[in-house]
Each structure stands twice: as C-alpha cells, then as structure tokens.
Amino acid sequence: MKGREFKDAMYDGLSKLLKALANPYRLEIIEMLSQGEKSVEGIVQTTNLSFANASQHLQVMKSNNIVKSRKEGHYVYYSLINDDFLSVYQHIIKYAVSEIAELEKIMNRQREDNKSLNAVSIEELENMIENKNILLLDVRPSVEFEFGHITGAVSVPMNELMEQLKSISKDKEIIAYCRGPFCVLADEAVKLLSEQGFNVRRLDEGYPEWKMKQLETN
Amino acid sequence: MKGREFKDAMYDGLSKLLKALANPYRLEIIEMLSQGEKSVEGIVQTTNLSFANASQHLQVMKSNNIVKSRKEGHYVYYSLINDDFLSVYQHIIKYAVSEIAELEKIMNRQREDNKSLNAVSIEELENMIENKNILLLDVRPSVEFEFGHITGAVSVPMNELMEQLKSISKDKEIIAYCRGPFCVLADEAVKLLSEQGFNVRRLDEGYPEWKMKQLETN
DNA sequence: CAATTATTCAATAGATTTATTGAATAATTT
DNA sequence: AAATTATTCAATAAATCTATTGAATAATTG
Structure with a gap:
C-alpha cells in the first residue's frame, strides 16, 4: 500500500x-x-x-x-x-461546550434560566457524600436508575416528584442529578423543590460523566 | 428557553x-x-x-x-x-484506530508493509533521550521543523535524506519521526536508512502527539 | 395457524454537501 | 497606474443525506 x-x-x-x-x-x-x-x-x-x-x-x-x-x-x-466511545463522545461535548461561543452561550443561558448557578461539581459531590448527610436524588425515569446510578442515590423520577414531596426530608441538603449537560430534568427538579422550600442544588454534570470518572480513576 | x-x-x-x-x-x-x-x-x-x-x-x-x-x-x-481542539481530534483518532476494525486493519497493514513493527513509543523515546546517545531524526519538511520539534532532534527532510547520508553517523541508534499516525515519511526514512545499513527505528506516533503529551503532563 | 406487534426494508422526493468553473478582490511588484 | 499573485466569491451540476410512505419480515399471542 x-x-x-x-x-x-x-x-x-x-x-x-x-x-x-x-x-x-x-x-x-x-x-x-x-x-x-x-x-x-x-x-x-x-x-x-x-x-x-x-x-x-x-x-x-x-x-x-x-x-x-x-x-x-x-x-x-x-x-x-463501549465505554471508550462514550469517553470520546464526552471529550467532544466538553470541547464544544467550552470552546464554541455559540454553544457556550446557549448552555449558559439555560443554566441562568434555571437559576442553578451554584451547581455542584462531581468532585464536590464526592466530598459531600463522604462528609455530609445529604440526599442524592436521581430524577431520571426509573428504568434508567435501575440500569445504573450513583451509589447512595434515591430514585424519584421527575414526573413523580410532585406526588412524593411529603416523603422527602426538609432537613437534609438535596443534590439532584440526571444525565449529562443536555439533560434538563435536574434543573426542573431544582426549580420545583426550591419553590417548595427545600434546600436543593443540582449536580453540574450527570450520571454518564460520573460513570466515566469512576472508570478513569480505577 | x-x-x-x-x-x-x-x-x-x-x-x-x-x-x-x-x-x-x-x-x-x-x-x-x-x-x-x-x-x-x-x-x-x-x-x-x-x-x-x-x-x-x-x-x-x-x-x-x-x-x-x-x-x-x-x-x-x-x-x-487551539490545543484543546488538537487534543479532542487526537482522542477521536485514537478511538477510531483502536476500536474500528476496518481502520485498525489498514493501520496494521501499513505498519507491516514498512516492517516498522519495533517502533518506539513516546515513553521509550523519553527514556532513550535521557539514557542513551541516540540520533533523533525529524524527517518532516524543514518549515515544519522550524515551527516546532522535539527537543534535541535534527532536521533532515525526507527529500534530502539520500544526499545527506554521509553526514549521518552509523554508530548511533537512529529514531526517525514525522507527524501523527497518518504520516508515512518516517516509514520511508526507516526503509531507506536500514537498506543503507543504519541502525534505525521509527517513533510510533509523531510530533503532534509528543507536543500534546508535554502539554498534558505540565 | 391467523392476528398482532416491533422493527426493518425499499422507493422516493427534498435538502444539503461537494467539486468545478470562471470571475472578483485585495495586496504587492513593476 | 498596470500587471501579477494569492485567495475568495458565486453559480452550477453531481453526489450524498434525510424524512416519509407503505409494504415486508420476524417473533409472539390468541
């Protein structure tokens, strides 16, 4: 050749x-x-x-x-x-969202709209899980939760959140998460819960990123 | 939104x-x-x-x-x-070449064709630079060399290699490199030099990968 | 085995991407 | 200022990609 x-x-x-x-x-x-x-x-x-x-x-x-x-x-x-593909895909997204002005703008507007600026990073979350008594809320559909979730998380799918409000403690700090940066379920959850007087923030990224991070650090 | x-x-x-x-x-x-x-x-x-x-x-x-x-x-x-883009691009290539059978095959055939199977990895090269007295040969066009090259490399563009044979020592082990995995200049250099009795191998990857590695480890 | 269900196939029209051609522009040299 | 040079622009035809439609397939249920 x-x-x-x-x-x-x-x-x-x-x-x-x-x-x-x-x-x-x-x-x-x-x-x-x-x-x-x-x-x-x-x-x-x-x-x-x-x-x-x-x-x-x-x-x-x-x-x-x-x-x-x-x-x-x-x-x-x-x-x-395979997971290698997922890793490449997430590299591309990360680049696009941080380097392409147009996408960065859309992303930021979305975040501001949801007043979720004080989102928690994966590192912070790891810290909080160890040191604080937080409630980690997985708001994706339950099938997705069953397929894999962050250790210690509780599944309350977004569409059931309203009904299950009573069963959620107001004492603990709540961190909500869903999928990657394009998933808006966590934003909706934060909005709803904070309107109801809960102390709630969202995870900056999502389950796939968390999963990748665990794989990479193993 | x-x-x-x-x-x-x-x-x-x-x-x-x-x-x-x-x-x-x-x-x-x-x-x-x-x-x-x-x-x-x-x-x-x-x-x-x-x-x-x-x-x-x-x-x-x-x-x-x-x-x-x-x-x-x-x-x-x-x-x-910017370099962030280069990093993403190289992730994609790495994935494609290692996970897509079709590309892997093409890549391997190319390497076998050039009998360059004992190529040197970037890690090995770093080691050799420190511990051995090797000759590191940059066979890209001289403009590219001038724009940036691996520290200690000597520029002998592929199209001038034949003429400059006399000025190259036969005592030292030679490592030839060019660009990334798609660059075939180094393969050609290895072929030519080993036919002439030089002790020569190629760098598995190329200058852009080396550059990225330096950036990442800083 | 007939009916149902989830998915795929095949054909087609509309949209987008690409290479080619020749003209237009902008910086430099004569 | 005219001529030259490197690049871009604009228009077009060919190739490729995409969504839609309705029929075909393959597994399951009645």
Missing part, C-alpha cells in the same frame, strides 16, 4: 465515523443510550422521530461502530458500543 | 461542528495544520485539492471554530484554533 492510498483509506474511514456522528437526532440518541440500552420504541417515545426514521438512524450508527443491538422477543435493544 | 428548544439548539450546534470535521480532505488539512500554520498554497501543494476547493474547505472549518487565519501580504495563513 502506497503512502497516498494509506492516507486516503484512513481519512475516508475516519470521516465515515464522524459523518455517522454528525446529525442532531443521532446525537440525541447517543445521549439517550449513554444511560443504558433502549428499544427502538423507547427512542421513538422521547424524540420526534418516526419509527422507520429512528430505525434508520440506529442502523447508520450500528454500521459505523457507534452502537450495537441485541434482539429479545419482539424488541430490538440498542446500546452504545 | 424550554427544555426541548435547549436540547435542539445544543444538538444542532454540536452536529454542525461534527459535520465540519466529517470530510476526508478536511481531516487531511487538520492533520497538516497540526504541525503549524500553512498558507492555502501550502495546503494545495500536498493535497489533491484545487485552490478554490481548498479555500472553501478552510472556510467551512473557520466558520466552525476549527481553524483560524491571519493575512500577511498576499498570503492567508491558516492554523488550528
């Missing part, structure tokens, strides 16, 4: 991977799958995609080593191919 | 960035710029692109915060926007 051929083959392959990533709906699907596997139906429910379209996007990602699938009964469950 | 709007804005922005990356020629340009700034002419010379086309690709990357430009005289010089 000559030098030129080699380079062309590498750049072609690399750009195929990037093309498979470069679509807003596929990014949203990746974000969803970063909490655990989902059926096509599950993906259709939380996106605006039609069934056939969602299936197509998933196939694009499958043939480009981004997701994998397994069949069980009627259902086909998709998940991210 | 509602949750849905926020998500859409983020995913759109992120996918724009990825779209700007997802093209083989633009990847090749990024690779070139990872050694230092280049004029449009410089890029046209080492790619198969026409002038207008190269300019267009550069503009796509400029408007997506991947490269920046400055004008000097007739020339417009482009360079990567």
Whole structure:
C-alpha cells in the first residue's frame, strides 16, 4: 500500500465515523443510550422521530461502530458500543461546550434560566457524600436508575416528584442529578423543590460523566 | 428557553461542528495544520485539492471554530484554533484506530508493509533521550521543523535524506519521526536508512502527539 | 395457524454537501 | 497606474443525506 492510498483509506474511514456522528437526532440518541440500552420504541417515545426514521438512524450508527443491538422477543435493544466511545463522545461535548461561543452561550443561558448557578461539581459531590448527610436524588425515569446510578442515590423520577414531596426530608441538603449537560430534568427538579422550600442544588454534570470518572480513576 | 428548544439548539450546534470535521480532505488539512500554520498554497501543494476547493474547505472549518487565519501580504495563513481542539481530534483518532476494525486493519497493514513493527513509543523515546546517545531524526519538511520539534532532534527532510547520508553517523541508534499516525515519511526514512545499513527505528506516533503529551503532563 | 406487534426494508422526493468553473478582490511588484 | 499573485466569491451540476410512505419480515399471542 502506497503512502497516498494509506492516507486516503484512513481519512475516508475516519470521516465515515464522524459523518455517522454528525446529525442532531443521532446525537440525541447517543445521549439517550449513554444511560443504558433502549428499544427502538423507547427512542421513538422521547424524540420526534418516526419509527422507520429512528430505525434508520440506529442502523447508520450500528454500521459505523457507534452502537450495537441485541434482539429479545419482539424488541430490538440498542446500546452504545463501549465505554471508550462514550469517553470520546464526552471529550467532544466538553470541547464544544467550552470552546464554541455559540454553544457556550446557549448552555449558559439555560443554566441562568434555571437559576442553578451554584451547581455542584462531581468532585464536590464526592466530598459531600463522604462528609455530609445529604440526599442524592436521581430524577431520571426509573428504568434508567435501575440500569445504573450513583451509589447512595434515591430514585424519584421527575414526573413523580410532585406526588412524593411529603416523603422527602426538609432537613437534609438535596443534590439532584440526571444525565449529562443536555439533560434538563435536574434543573426542573431544582426549580420545583426550591419553590417548595427545600434546600436543593443540582449536580453540574450527570450520571454518564460520573460513570466515566469512576472508570478513569480505577 | 424550554427544555426541548435547549436540547435542539445544543444538538444542532454540536452536529454542525461534527459535520465540519466529517470530510476526508478536511481531516487531511487538520492533520497538516497540526504541525503549524500553512498558507492555502501550502495546503494545495500536498493535497489533491484545487485552490478554490481548498479555500472553501478552510472556510467551512473557520466558520466552525476549527481553524483560524491571519493575512500577511498576499498570503492567508491558516492554523488550528487551539490545543484543546488538537487534543479532542487526537482522542477521536485514537478511538477510531483502536476500536474500528476496518481502520485498525489498514493501520496494521501499513505498519507491516514498512516492517516498522519495533517502533518506539513516546515513553521509550523519553527514556532513550535521557539514557542513551541516540540520533533523533525529524524527517518532516524543514518549515515544519522550524515551527516546532522535539527537543534535541535534527532536521533532515525526507527529500534530502539520500544526499545527506554521509553526514549521518552509523554508530548511533537512529529514531526517525514525522507527524501523527497518518504520516508515512518516517516509514520511508526507516526503509531507506536500514537498506543503507543504519541502525534505525521509527517513533510510533509523531510530533503532534509528543507536543500534546508535554502539554498534558505540565 | 391467523392476528398482532416491533422493527426493518425499499422507493422516493427534498435538502444539503461537494467539486468545478470562471470571475472578483485585495495586496504587492513593476 | 498596470500587471501579477494569492485567495475568495458565486453559480452550477453531481453526489450524498434525510424524512416519509407503505409494504415486508420476524417473533409472539390468541
């Protein structure tokens, strides 16, 4: 293989991977799958995609080593191919959010809107878990919680939060979290709970970032 | 801003960035710029692109915060926007080359073709620089060497190597390097020099990786 | 085994990306 | 000021990507 051929083959392959990533709906699907596997139906429910379209996007990602699938009964469950991919994906996001002015602005506006500026970092949270008696609240849908969550967290899905208010102690400081930076469930939880007089803040990042951090420091 | 709007804005922005990356020629340009700034002419010379086309690709990357430009005289010089971007780019490459079977295969075939299997890692090189009296050979074009190189390296551009053979000592062990994994200059140098009886190996990675490593460990 | 369900396939039209062409611009040299 | 040089602009055609539609498939249930 000559030098030129080699380079062309590498750049072609690399750009195929990037093309498979470069679509807003596929990014949203990746974000969803970063909490655990989902059926096509599950993906259709939380996106605006039609069934056939969602299936197509998933196939694009499958043939480009981004997701994998397994069949069980009627259902086909998709998940991210491995944690290495998740790590790369999060590097990209981190770069985009911190270096691209447009995205930084959107991100900051969102955070201000939610008055959640005093969010807790992962490091702070680790500290608080050790030293304080806090209540760590996972507000994602319970399926996601069951699939994996931060040790010690309690599952109260956002849509059940209002009903379960009485069972939550007002004495403890509450930290709410959901998925990565694009997940707004935690913001909603903070808003609702602080309106009700709870002492509550959100985790700056989310479960996937926490998971990655644990993997990296092992 | 509602949750849905926020998500859409983020995913759109992120996918724009990825779209700007997802093209083989633009990847090749990024690779070139990872050694230092280049004029449009410089890029046209080492790619198969026409002038207008190269300019267009550069503009796509400029408007997506991947490269920046400055004008000097007739020339417009482009360079990567910052080291954070370079770091993300290298994460992507590393993932692609190690996790995507197709690319891994191409990469390995290339390495075998060049019989360069006993390449030296960056760690090994650091060790050798300290403890052995090696000759570190930078075979990139001299402009790139001048723009930045590994401390202690000697510049002998690949196209001048044949003529300068006499001035190279046969006593020292030689380590040749060029750019990242896609650069084949070092492979060519190893082939030529070992045919001439020199004791020579190549650096597994290249100058951009070395540079990133230094930055990361500072 | 017929009906149901979740998913995929295949065809198509509209949108976007890309390379090419030739003209336009802006800085420099003559 | 005219000519030259490096780059960009604008228009276009070809290639690729995307969403939609309706039919096909494969596993399960009645």
